[in-house]
Amino acid sequence: MRNQMPKTFTLLASSALLVAAASSAQAQADRSDWPDNFTVGTASQGGTYFVYGSGWANFIADELGVSGGGEVTGGPTQNLALVHTGDMAFGLTTMGPASDAVKGESPLAPGMKMDNVCAMFPMYETPFSITALSDSGIESISDIPDGARIGFGPAASTSDTYFPAILETLGVDFERRNGGWSDLGGQLQDGLLDVVAFAAGIPIPAVSQLEVQTDVNIIEFNEEELATVLENFPVAEFMIPANTYTTLEEDARAVSMWNFAIAGCDLPEDFVYEVTKATMENNDRMRSVHRSAETTIPENIKHNTVLPFHPGAARWYEENGYEIADDMIN
Helix, strand or coil: CCCCCCHHHHHHHHHHHHHHHHHHHHHEEEECCCCCCCCEEECCCHHHHHHHHHHHHHHHHHHCCCCCEECCCCCHHHHHHHHCCHHHHHEEEEHHHHHHHHCCCCCCCCCCCCCEEEEEEEEEEEEEEEEEEEEHCCCHHHHHCCCEECCCCCCCCHHHHHHHHHHHHCCEEEEEEEECCHHHHHHHHHHCCCEEECCCCCCCCHHHHHHHCCCCCEEEEHHHHHHHHHHHHHCCEEEEEECCCCCCCCCCEEEEEEEEEEEEEECCHHHHHHHHHHHHHCCCHHHHEEEEEEECCCCHHHHHCCCCCCCHHHHHHHHHHHHHHHHCCC
């Protein structure tokens, strides 16, 4: 006699299969409006943005099964414009340029309020630091000679936007030069520049490379200079840990500005939710991309007081106990 399954078991099994099929179909439907690929606006090669952004893009592409990658750009100010116009899905930026962009004061598009830019997650603080060759004799900001050739990074980058004004406020007279961080590091080593004024996450690859090839001085702000800069610019006090570079014997006094990853506000909510979830729940993987990602944690969303959060990102934070004011969600 043939064995027969109890009807109740058969019905339960059939129900389970139907639920699984429905769930699978729903999962497919949830991705129906996702982009086929994405690009992340970073900055010049040799800087932290390029390493961090490209590594993060590869991680998200692997994690979510969507083709994506980082792209060289002019940095935070240009990234805001590229995301606003939809030329790039994601970008990396700092709070100073972001504040200018939402007020319509971006140097790239004066008068245009960039309202299609939403925050996703905190990255790290960008310290403003100065590097010179040891044999230059420049050991402090006051040692920088009149007419010094100073490299400020790519045009319209955070460094180029704020560092010249900072040094002018501190009484430094200079010739302004622009370029990618790797190029400027090479020019410093070749004697074509006197100083490079870096605003980038630490350790800055170009500085680490310089240390291997020659002796450098990493110049800190003294207490009086620090007070002047804090009073006049949208920055915070910061200490560069001594273990960041072999050159440093003790922590170096600096200032910093927070960085956030941004997304086009019109990107699908579920897509940005999954991107945020993957990033926030895999900090070990993020630190393997760049060690500055140790501060890429949800507790640091409080440092964004400028850009509205994307609804997809906000949903992940709220589900995990992090409050965001209603007027800070797009």
